[in-house]
Amino acid sequence: MKHFINLKDIPAKDLRRILIDAKKRKNVRKNLNNLDPDKGTPLKGKLLIQMFEKSSLRTRLSFFLAISQLSGRTLTLRPDELHLSKGGESIEDTAKILSNFGDAFMLRTDNDEKLEEFKKHLTIPIINGLSPSSHPTQILSDVFTVEEIKKKPISKLNITWIGDSNNVLNSLIAASIKFSFKLKVGCPKKYQPNKSMMNYIKKNKNKITIYNDPKKAVEGADVIFSDKVISMNDKVNKKRKLRDFKNFKISKNLMKKCPRAIFLHCLPRGSEVDENVFKSKQSKVWQQALNRVHVQKSILLYCFGKLR
Ligand code: CP
Ligand code: NVA
Numbered sequence: 001m002k003h004f005i006n007l008k009d010i011p012a013k014d015l016r017r018i019l020i021d022a023k024k025r026k027n028v029r030k031n032l033n034n035l036d037p038d039k040g041t042p043l044k045g046k047l048l049i050q051m052f053e054k055s056s057l058r059t060r061l062s063f064f065l066a067i068s069q070l071s072g073r074t075l076t077l078r079p080d081e082l083h084l085s086k087g088g089e090s091i092e093d094t095a096k097i098l099s100n101f102g103d104a105f106m107l108r109t110d111n112d113e114k115l116e117e118f119k120k121h122l123t124i125p126i127i128n129g130l131s132p133s134s135h136p137t138q139i140l141s142d143v144f145t146v147e148e149i150k151k152k153p154i155s156k157l158n159i160t161w162i163g164d165s166n167n168v169l170n171s172l173i174a175a176s177i178k179f180s181f182k183l184k185v186g187c188p189k190k191y192q193p194n195k196s197m198m199n200y201i202k203k204n205k206n207k208i209t210i211y212n213d214p215k216k217a218v219e220g221a222d223v224i225f226s227d228k229v230i231s232m233n234d235k236v237n238k239k240r241k242l243r244d245f246k247n248f249k250i251s252k253n254l255m256k257k258c259p260r261a262i263f264l265h266c267l268p269r270g271s272e273v274d275e276n277v278f279k280s281k282q283s284k285v286w287q288q289a290l291n292r293v294h295v296q297k298s299i300l301l302y303c304f305g306k307l308r
Contacts, residue, residue, distance in 0.1 A: 002303050004127045005115055007136045007174035008200070014302065015178050019144050021298040021307050026291075034065055038297070041071035042306050048074040049102040052129070053085075053109045054232045058267060059129045059137070062292035063106055070297055072103070095121035104303055110233050125303035132167060132233075138266050139171035141295035143179060145288045146223050149262055155180045160221040160258070162186040162214055162248055164241075165193040166234075168227045168266055173197060177204045185210045186217025188244050214248050221258040226250055228270040242271065250277050264288050 007015065025038060048067045052060060060076065067074045083089035091114065098105050099122050108129040109115060119126050128136055146154050159181055161169050169185065173193065176183040177200075185193070189212050193201070201208050211217040218224060229245045230238050250273040255261065263283040265273060277283060301307045 001125050001305060003119055003125050004136060004299050004303055005119065006128065006134050007139065007171055007178055010136075010178075012178040015140060015143075015175075017307055018140065018295065018298040018302050019147070021301065022144055022291075022295045023148075024308070025297055026294040029069075029294075035068055037071045038069050042301060043067060043070035043072035043103075043304065046070075046072035046103040046304070047101070048072060048104045048106060048300070049077060049098055050074055050106040050129070051077045051079055051082075051108070053079045053107075053111075054130065056108055056129070058289050058292055059106075059108060062289075062296055063129070065293045066296040066300055069293070070300060072300075075102070091117045092121045094118075099123040104300065127299065127303060130167060134171045134174070135167045135266065136171050136174075137292065137296055137299060138168060139175050140299065141292045142172075142225070142264060142266070142288060143175055144295050145264065145284065145291045146262075148291070149284055149287070150222060153179075157222040158182050158184070158220050159223045159225065160184045160186065160217050160261075161225045162217060162250055162254075163226045163272055164229050164231065164245070165191050165197070166227060166231045168225075169193065170197055172225060173201060173206075173208060176208060177201075177206050183208045184217045184221070186212075186214040186248060188212060188248065190244060191241075214254060215257055218254055218258045218261070221261045224250065224255070224258065224261050224263050226263070226265050226272050228268065229272050230270065245272065248272070250274065252276055252280075255280070255282055 050063055064074050079085045084094045095118050104125045106127040106129045109131055112131045112133045115128055115131055143154050150157055161172055192210055229242055255277055263277060265285050267289060
């Protein structure tokens with residue numbers, strides 16, 4: 001049994017094994033319906049319990065399809081209906097029940113410590129479906145999308161992030177270390193990755209360059225990543241933050257500076273990208289979103305110790 005909480009803590013060779021499995025599984029599903037099972041019904045009889053303490057569209061749907069295609073089932077709990085969220089039951093006791101009734105637990109939370117506390121008490125795998133510090137299932141899936149479209153290992157590509165230093169960027173930084181790719185980050189000086197991320201980058205002697213000029217950050221890029229300037233529950237002066245990011249909008253003009261680049265965005269989007277970029281040929285956001293299903297299937301199999 002394995003947990004999937006943060007890319008930093010997962011060996012690079014395991015992350016690569018997940019991507020290889022996802023590619024094989026995706027290739028053989030071309031003519032199947034969404035709910036048709038994969039051959040071998042690998043997770044038959046298994047129950048994935050999901051809980052979202054913050055909004056979600058893609059993660060919810062993609063985990064539903066992922067476990068369904070592996071012949072397992074999912075049950076989504078509403079946090080406001082549990083004793084836990086009202087303080088009437090401990091994480092320890094909740095975890096005991098989840099472990100006795102289910103086979104894996106996927107949690108989207110606003111509290112990284114909660115993931116660790118659940119991990120301590122669960123006897124089933126826990127998957128991080130987004131936390132304040134990371135979004136690992138998203139980024140592993142995005143590595144898959146980049147390699148699928150560019151038909152090259154990501155280590156041979158130039159990756160650029162334009163946007164806030166948030167959970168998604170933290171996971172992208174962790175991926176750049178695990179998969180050894182060059183990463184440029186374009187953001188206003190005030191919004192650079194925090195000290196602990198900078199120390200992590202330094203400790204791993206990684207090649208991450210930070211630019212406060214978006215035009216410099218996109219030079220030579222094969223992939224431009226972005227995300228909302230204001231993340232869920234971001235406790236900031238929203239107007240001011242949006243103003244601070246005004247020059248970091250992904251426009252047609254900016255994309256012209258990196259003509260071979262594809263544009264990726266985890267979604268939902270805000271004002272950080274122009275409509276004509278979002279809907280352009282360079283944008284691969286819908287393919288990116290759908291790949292969550294394929295990669296999360298292999299993440300589930302990894303957690304269950306059933307990766308081929
Ligand atoms: N990208 C992503 O995680 O989307 P949701 O918030 O809709 O799940
Ligand atoms: N950074 C965003 C990602 C949403 C999928 C957020 O945390 O709101």
